[in-house]
Amino acid sequence: MEHTQxxxxxxxxxxxxxxAGRYRIExxxxxxxxxxxxxxxxxxxxxxxxxxxLIPAGGASDDAAAMERLRKRFDREARMISRIQHPNAVTLxxxxxxDHGEPYLIMELLRGEDLEQVFKRxxxxxxxxxxAYISCQALMALAESHRQGIIxxxxxxxxxxxxxRGGPVPWVKVLDFGAGKFSGSVAGNTGVTQAGELIGTxxxxxxxxxxxxxxxxxxxxxxxxxxxYEMLTGELPFDDxxxxxFLMDKMMNPPRPIPPELGVPEGLRAILFxxxxxxxxxxxxxxxxxxxxxxxxAPDMVGTGAHRMVDSSSSGVHAPGAVSSSVTPAPEPPAPAxxxxxxxxSASAGPFGLPRPLVLMLGLLxxxxxxxxxxxxxxxxxx
Numbered sequence: 001m002e003h004t005q006x007x008x009x010x011x012x013x014x015x016x017x018x019x020a021g022r023y024r025i026e027x028x029x030x031x032x033x034x035x036x037x038x039x040x041x042x043x044x045x046x047x048x049x050x051x052x053x054l055i056p057a058g059g060a061s062d063d064a065a066a067m068e069r070l071r072k073r074f075d076r077e078a079r080m081i082s083r084i085q086h087p088n089a090v091t092l093x094x095x096x097x098x099d100h101g102e103p104y105l106i107m108e109l110l111r112g113e114d115l116e117q118v119f120k121r122x123x124x125x126x127x128x129x130x131x132a133y134i135s136c137q138a139l140m141a142l143a144e145s146h147r148q149g150i151i152x153x154x155x156x157x158x159x160x161x162x163x164x165r166g167g168p169v170p171w172v173k174v175l176d177f178g179a180g181k182f183s184g185s186v187a188g189n190t191g192v193t194q195a196g197e198l199i200g201t202x203x204x205x206x207x208x209x210x211x212x213x214x215x216x217x218x219x220x221x222x223x224x225x226x227x228x229y230e231m232l233t234g235e236l237p238f239d240d241x242x243x244x245x246f247l248m249d250k251m252m253n254p255p256r257p258i259p260p261e262l263g264v265p266e267g268l269r270a271i272l273f274x275x276x277x278x279x280x281x282x283x284x285x286x287x288x289x290x291x292x293x294x295x296x297x298a299p300d301m302v303g304t305g306a307h308r309m310v311d312s313s314s315s316g317v318h319a320p321g322a323v324s325s326s327v328t329p330a331p332e333p334p335a336p337a338x339x340x341x342x343x344x345x346s347a348s349a350g351p352f353g354l355p356r357p358l359v360l361m362l363g364l365l366x367x368x369x370x371x372x373x374x375x376x377x378x379x380x381x382x383x
Contacts, residue, residue, distance in 0.1 A: 014036075023049060024043065036052070049108065050109045054074045076177075076178075081105070090161075112161060116158040118157075128263065131268075138174055151219065152174070153181055153209075155174075160172065202243055206280070207250060217286075218280040225237075228272050229255060233256075235256070237256055255276050
């Protein structure tokens with residue numbers, strides 16, 4: 001949402017308002033279900049910023065409880081962004097409330113487009129090297145987020161922004177931590193969200209997330225695997241004709257094969273399918289580990305401001321000092337073994353000692369029944 005395509009100002013009463021005595025609103029640049037984003041000018045620092053307001057697209061809600069939930073989510077997003085100090089995560093400058101009681105976030109103004117806009121404009125897959133490059137940067141932001149005890153929970157194309165800084169390749173920013181969750185543990189990344197919570201975008205949900213089970217940071221890794229698949233092929237990894245068939249396909253079947261004519265290296269396919277494993281224990285256990293696996297396939301990560309070196313003496317990813325212009329090019333990826341196809345289901349036990357495939361199938365049936373009952377209730381109340 002943080003882009004610079006503006007809307008006409010003559011119908012929006014916010015245009016021209018001055019927030020906190022220093023941010024003068026100039027144009028509307030984005031809107032969504034829980035807020036609107038404006039371009040504003042901070043004259044004292046001679047810079048443009050983005051202001052995100054808690055103003056639902058349809059105007060203020062009469063449901064006080066719903067608005068209070070949105071306010072809490074907005075406040076949580078501010079606290080999360082302020083903790084994630086990373087060049088690949090959107091930067092928060094300020095946070096406050098207007099004289100009318102409307103909370104707002106002051107963020108950096110980004111120039112470029114998100115992956116959703118790219119997918120709408122382009123058909124087919126992206127170059128494997130570019131996919132690896134974009135994925136590395138997004139994963140590095142997620143790695144820092146996870147170290148801070150924060151699970152994003154809504155990685156999707158519109159939340160991966162490709163910033164145009166005038167170079168040959170874009171700079172990646174991870175956006176919108178509004179659906180994020182503070183986990184219970186920072187150091188080990190083992191904190192979980194409460195079972196029964198269904199938050200996120202179903203196209204990119206991990207199986208355990210879609211089932212409303214307790215989840216941890218590995219759900220973000222699954223979402224990145226789904227996003228990588230879409231970047232490489234232009235399609236989603238499972239049947240997306242409707243939500244029920246998509247979830248059934250996701251729970252019970254392996255991802256669609258990647259057509260060989262796309263020229264995706266075997267090693268890159270293996271990384272992608274590992275991220276898409278149905279059992280979280282079979283995926284990469286940390287975002288850092290997935291970055292390390294991807295680096296040989298992302299030569300543009302070397303010699304650019306986006307470069308991060310994996311320190312073999314530690315488990316983390318760190319930013320080096322200035323990178324010399326004579327950096328040795330990235331080595332050719334080692335010849336990989338044949339691509340392992342992801343297992344259809346894990347043999348590990350689920351709740352009550354039942355096989356996990358059976359638990360997934362039963363949970364999916366319950367979810368479909370609940371969706372059907374919800375639709376029936378809507379029809380009954382409407383009549």
